[in-house]
Amino acid sequence: MAAPADWTVFGEPAAALTQAEAVQPLAYERPGQNFPGSAFYFLEDTPRLAYALPENAATLYDPTGTGDGVAAELAAARVAGPAAAAFRLSGTGIDKARALHCLTSAVYYEAASEAIGGQRAVAQVVLNRVAHPSYPNSVCGVVFQGSERKTGCQFTFTCDGSLARKPMKAAWDRALTVAQQALAGEVYEPVGLATHYHTIWINPYWAPSLDTVGTIGAHRFYRWRGAAGRPAAFTASYRGAEPAAAPHPRSAAPEPTAAADPVALARAYEEARASAAAASPGTAARTPAPDYASPVEARGGDAAFTAGNLPSGGTVRPEYANSGRWIAQPN
Template sequence: MIQVWLALLGLMLTFGLVLAAQGAWRQARRSTAVLPSRPVRLKGTAPAPMADALPAIDGSTGTVALPALPIPPGARIADSGVVAARPFVWGRATAIDRARAMQCLTAAIYYEAGGESIDGQRAVAQVVLNRARHPAFPATVCGVVYQGVERAHCQFSFACDGALSRTPAVTGWSRAAQVAAAALSGGVYAPVGLATHYHSFAVAPAWNRAMVMTDMVGAHLFHRWKGYWGTAAAMRRAYAGGEMLPSLAPAPETASSDVQPPAPTTLPAPPLPGATPVPARPAPTRETPTPAPPRETGISDRLATSGQILDKWKDSGRPIERPDIPRPSASGAAVTDQRR
């Protein structure tokens, strides 16, 4: 009987050892197995959302995936507060590139912050230029402004919500063009720092919790990415050139090679909403001058041609005859007046 219990105990121990060995083997296999590729997030960096997973909604910008690039060795990951962006540099840009970039940036400022103050418009322009230097976004101004428009998954809400169908007002467009020209000429709005995103007070997008707010300007809150991708070191990409306008964007006039934008005067001035063309004023008809009435003749001529002279005035103008002076006759003899 004792031998039977010992045999059962030995079987149980053997079974337990087998189960333990299988568990260890499975654990080792999990640790060495090749897992599907997933974005690796270092401590202090924001989680990378899926590309175009978060389109812009009213009053905000959309967000895209962080670039699948290795962070340079020794890069500073810790946040260092608000750091002003570097001035925008054109690099290799043609006159067409400059004109189109001016057009796209003006449209973004007008439709995204048309009712904001000058600082509010400068902050939006700074976000566009910050994105153009960041490797997560296109390397052109128009590419940034109209990113995702071909899939109706826009990064700026105005490009997909039908706002471009509204004819801009001349005064508002000119104001936005001046802000765009200053930004493209090297002007920097330092308070928003390296912000690449913003949203209004009326919305609360999901991505703002994974970012660092840099400033509040007007009705917008501005944010940058955490960690290395929100630092100045990550924004060193040069301007690429080759600006392209989408078909739905208001196309600028043909740029002239002798006019170098940016300058607000080079942009076409859109007509005022509801304005009707002023009809051309008809040319005045040349009237044939009527001949002037003949000038009236002198008094003596009128008297000579008139038969209405009174008898008492018929002898007016003749010399007064004096009785004591003889009148000369035709023969030369003096004629004495006999009248008394």
């Protein structure tokens, strides 16, 4: 570039400009101030912009999966309440294979066209039900609950003929990955302890009776109110024993009207909990004594192994009755 000898850029001397543009080494690039792997401690975390969103930001949704639904999911996590415990897969190899197939089916047929967040939310609801005593204690049992009925099944794809549609391999593999991660213990916190959901295009009668968690993907999620929706209620331990990964045979019996009603399930849980709390531990039936051999029976049988000579509880000898009491008149 042709310019006079004393020409400068925006009034700054050329030497000052060169010095300003000099690259300064970072802390982990300076000798004596780093160690192998120290660069990772200087990496900036991705800012969680969802914290600046209003409380109603959880109502955002992305049914097509083409937009940025991460912000809405993070906002939903703020109002979702306590997160579920990590799922622990157990049982035989057949049990694990059945659980994976059933959970993959639920994710695929319920949320195949949604973003990963929407699919993980559906998988988390299934596992939340497995951990609740109001539902079967198996993945396949939860997914195919009520499939023997024409209506009233817990997941509509199990009784409306959707299973006759052959899955698309790419979408199935995507749902399979989500199911594998959920069964491996990954918890999707934005839905918390939600046990129910419905699509955003309907408004079921039971929705006002539950607490809204948020909307992720094309589904709106809910959790139970009261004791049925608290973390202490999700205590069922998974043991495997998975049934067949298929719908139940159609039943000719009359369909119960309240079989899938979440309000009825919550009421039944509350009643069972109250009955258990009212029962006295002293009224529990004693285990029958085993059959002993003749020599043992001659020595007293079960009485010889029963601690019947222990001091009765609640009695204190008179000389120790005031132990631990403050001395009214110290010597």
